Amino acid sequence: xxxxxxxxxxxxxxxxxxxxxxxxxxxxxxxxxxxxxxxxxxxxxxxxxxxxxxxxxxxxxxxxxxxxxxxxxxxxxxxxxxxxxxxxxxxxxxxxxxxxxxxxxxxxxxxxxxxxxxxxxxxxxxxxxxxxxxxxxxxxxxxxxxxxxxxxxxxxxxxxxxxxxxxxxxxxxxxxxxxxxxxxxxxxxxxxxxxxxxxxxxxxxxxxxxxxxxxxxxxxxxxxxxxxxxxxxxxxxxxxxxxxxxxxxxxxxxxxxxxxxxxxxxxxxxxxxxxxxxxxxxxxxxxxxxxxxxxxxx
Numbered sequence: 294x295x296x297x298x299x300x301x302x303x304x305x306x307x308x309x310x311x312x313x314x315x316x317x318x319x320x321x322x323x324x325x326x327x328x329x330x331x332x333x334x335x336x337x338x339x340x341x342x343x344x345x346x347x348x349x350x351x352x353x354x355x356x357x358x359x360x361x362x363x364x365x366x367x368x369x370x371x372x373x374x375x376x377x378x379x380x381x382x383x384x385x386x387x388x389x390x391x392x393x394x395x396x397x398x399x400x401x402x403x404x405x406x407x408x409x410x411x412x413x414x415x416x417x418x419x420x421x422x423x424x425x426x427x428x429x430x431x432x433x434x435x436x437x438x439x440x441x442x443x444x445x446x447x448x449x450x451x452x453x454x455x456x457x458x459x460x461x462x463x464x465x466x467x468x469x470x471x472x473x474x475x476x477x478x479x480x481x482x483x484x485x486x487x488x489x490x491x492x493x494x495x496x497x498x499x500x501x502x503x504x505x506x507x508x509x510x511x512x513x514x515x516x517x518x519x520x521x522x523x524x525x526x527x528x529x530x531x532x533x534x535x536x537x538x539x540x541x542x543x544x545x546x547x548x549x550x551x552x553x554x555x556x557x558x559x560x561x562x563x564x565x566x567x568x569x570x571x572x573x574x575x576x577x578x579x580x581x582x583x584x585x586x587x588x589x590x591x
Contacts, residue, residue, distance in 0.1 A: 325566070331559040332358055358560040365557075368564060371523035374438070375505060376568075378522060382442045382504040383497050386451070390496060391489075394452045395481055398459035409453075416449040422513075429514055440514035441522070445503070451496045458492035459485060494579035498572075505569060523565055531558055 299307070334351040362368060396402050397409055420428070425444065434440040462485060470480045486493070508524035515521055 328559045328562050328566075331556055332563050334556065358556045359563075362557060362560045362564060365561070367518075367521075367526050368523070368561060370519055371521060371526040372564075374511075374520055375523040377438055378441050378507075379501050379504040381438065382445065383501045385442060385446050386448070386500045387493055387497055389447050390451050390455055391486065391493070392481075393447055394455035395459055395485060397452070397456045400460075409456075412449045412452055426513060434514070436515055436517050436520060438520075441504075441507070441510055444510070445500070448500070451499065455489075455492050455496060458489055462488055491579040494576045498576045501572070502569060505565075527561060527565055530561060 330349070330351050333354055333356065393412075397405060397412075399405070402408075429435060429440050429444070434443065466484055466488075467480050470484055475483070506524060508522065508528055511522045511525050512528075515525075
């Protein structure tokens with residue numbers, strides 16, 4: 294590796310870049326850190342954790358608000374449906390996106406450009422909210438998990454990313470397998486998919502985060518409050534400022550409790566963030582490779 298001596302101007306540019314990146318990191322992390330501190334602050338209504346305007350550390354560390362949040366039934370219902378939606382959505386999306394992308398990765402596929410053009414068309418033009426609602430209703434998927442999973446099962450962008458990744462796999466591997474008598478299905482299952490872990494993990498992360506954070510379709514297609522996903526529960530508490538359920542929890546526990554609705558809000562926000570933070574480190578190692586190779590124009 295060449296040891297290039299940096300000039301004063303280079304060092305100044307490096308300093309500016311690091312300073313800007315550090316500022317962006319602080320701006321990004323501070324709201325998250327604020328929620329962590331408020332949820333862990335044991336000083337309760339008399340504490341200064343969210344009264345001073347600047348929150349760095351909890352005045353008294355406690356996990357009591359998390360214990361209270363465990364008594365919030367709407368959270369667990371929302372969690373159950375969000376986890377079910379995310380798992381089903383990721384599995385079905387990976388299966389259907391990969392079996393759509395693999396044939397398109399073959400340049401000799403008849404009408405390849407026509408099929409690719411149809412997929413690109415869906416990226417530019419969508420049916421709209423009302424036609425989508427009527428379609429889900431006519432398919433009798435209202436108030437079912439399928440209303441949340443099926444519409445996003447195949448994403449056009451994900452198909453193109455996966456198609457380009459499949460094209461980057463040397464054709465000689467498939468030719469050798471065909472010489473040994475393997476068909477397309479066996480080649481796809483035993484050669485292509487094992488070599489495609491980076492792009493599969495990348496698409497799984499995108500789809501998983503999308504399902505985890507989605508709320509509008511649940512609000513539109515799910516009318517049963519016991520089947521709402523976690524983000525709808527959070528929206529009700531935080532954006533609509535409907536804290537009736539939290540207030541009920543506090544009243545049930547007793548008037549002398551030290552925890553406030555604001556602390557329980559922060560705790561519930563942490564409940565929704567922690568699963569994604571736990572999953573991301575295991576997928577991150579595949580992320581750059583999956584995106585870079587899949588994004589190369591095929």
